Amino acid sequence: MPQPILERSPILELRGVDKIFGDFAAVERVDLSIAEGEFFTIVGPSGSGKTTLIRMLVGMDAPTRGEILLRGQRINETPANKRPFCMVFQSLALFPHMTVGENVAYSLKCRGIGKKERRERATECLALAHLPASYYDRAVTKCSGGEKQRVALARALAYDPEVLFFDEPLSALDYRLRKTLEKELKDIQRETGKTFIYITHSLEEAMVMSDRIGVMRDGRLAQVGSPREVYDRPRTRFVSEFFGEVNAFPVTAKDGRLWCEPLAMAFDPPPDAPAGFKSGALIVRPEHLHFDPAAAEPIRGEVFNEYLLGSRVQYQVRAGGTTLLVEGMGGQPPATREVALSFSPADSLLFAE
């Protein structure tokens, strides 16, 4: 069993990092500590500052304020080619005029390593990225999308960086290939023990691969935690909604319960409801909303749509002028279009507004 992530020593630290373009703060007051050998994913919608953050870490942009530390040493002023980091770009940025092997071995060439050793080490890295040695002399322009991904990964591995960065490299691939590469990436990270920092806007990607996830919004880190923590205990409504579709009930506190005006009914508050709550939103994920004819205080509604999502089924239910999402495992479909719904207060999240 590997050492728990948070007990390991930090390899990278950000202290109060800002990046300001004109009068726009792309990244604002980010404090973050990334542990040695961690798979850390930064998720956020487009424009949330993920790419700016990663570019500062790699050394392609300088922070306006704050400090970036590598094992306690300030590296703000160290240029990208002097940092022991490597990045897999969103566009991959392969060198189109070189062969697969030349691409992979380029960092070794820059370091003045001889031809024979270059070939050996590049072939090892190709193997690590699941590419056969026969690809060494192939033109990189002749490779398929997935193969190019692997070349880009092998090229980054050949540099032997202490931290590998990924800027949404899988976003252009089809679903199945993406799933395969996600798993392989996680395997390679475990095998090499290197620190991986990955950015994506895809929740699924983040959940599958990461030890910890940082959720960004408007240039700030909204929450940092394990995939479980971030999913089960989101700290803000934004984080809860970012991780998939949710049902949000506008509620106000009334006699120790939560009154929901559109549904004209009251809910019990979740056990960890914030003290002094006045009004806000009660969030219930679709999988926590159940068809429950025997419920004491059911939400009454009418099923009007049904989607098959592979192993799950999603129902759209109209209740009190709003549309609710209910997700079942394909178990018991409602017998009638008129349904009664309920959820356990422990599965709901309450956010003040």
Place this chain on the structure above:
Amino acid sequence: MTDLSETLPASAASARPSEAPARPAWRPSTGLLCALPMLLLLGLGFLAPLLIVAVYSFMPRGTFSLTSAPTFENYVDIVAQNFHISFLWSIWLALLTTVILMAVCWPLAVSIKKLSPSRALLLTVLIVAPLFVAENIRLQGWSLFLDRAGLLDGGLKATVGLSTGSLTANVPVVVFGMVYIYLPFMLFPMMLGLANVPPAALEAAQDLGASRWQQFRDIELPLAAPGLVIGALLVFVISLGAFSESKFLGKGVIVTVSEDIESAFTFGQNWPRGSALSVLVIVLAGAAAFFGLRRLDLDSMLGRK
């Protein structure tokens, strides 16, 4: 695969007879029809004179007939009467101009690429603008500026009492004139070439530990090479035929091959000699273009694959 190749022709063959309509035996394609006016013009205005020049170069010296017995004496005369000196001057000046322009235009093209589109456009317009003034007039302008008692010399004398004397009538000023005149011919192909260098590729190289020099040598230069080669070819070939610069700025300090060709056809009334010199220039320019372009994939450069 083998199955397909065996079955496909059979089914195609069976389908063919029924669907083949009655067609005229030969109909020119639309492409050919569209190209026809240009083909006629080029055939009459370009190929035919070229052929006549080639034939003249093998006629006896001084003749105006195209039907005499062929001879090599014009080519022998070129060396015997020292016409090869002007030829070598032209080659040397063309090479020098090409190399200087490569060095001058590279940083310029790289910086223009980094500008915002509107600024890049402004700069491009400023560079193109002089092309709307005839070359000879611009060179005369430089001559008036640089001559003894010209704008520079006279201006300095009148204000600070210094004299530069004449800055014309030397070889460097001829090279200067050529560099000045041919700059756009190098700059624009080079910009086109540099547009083929994805900025991310340079960042990736830097990220992989490449120094500025390594990024230039391994990424920028090879990716921009097509533009560079085309620019170099254009400049070399045009400056091989240059003569205004040596005439207006060089004031006869050197004679280029184009001046020799002109005088052979005019004062000299020796068309065969002029033709022989022309053929040599054409062969040299053609060879440069052939070897240069053979290494290029123009389609990929213009974004077609």
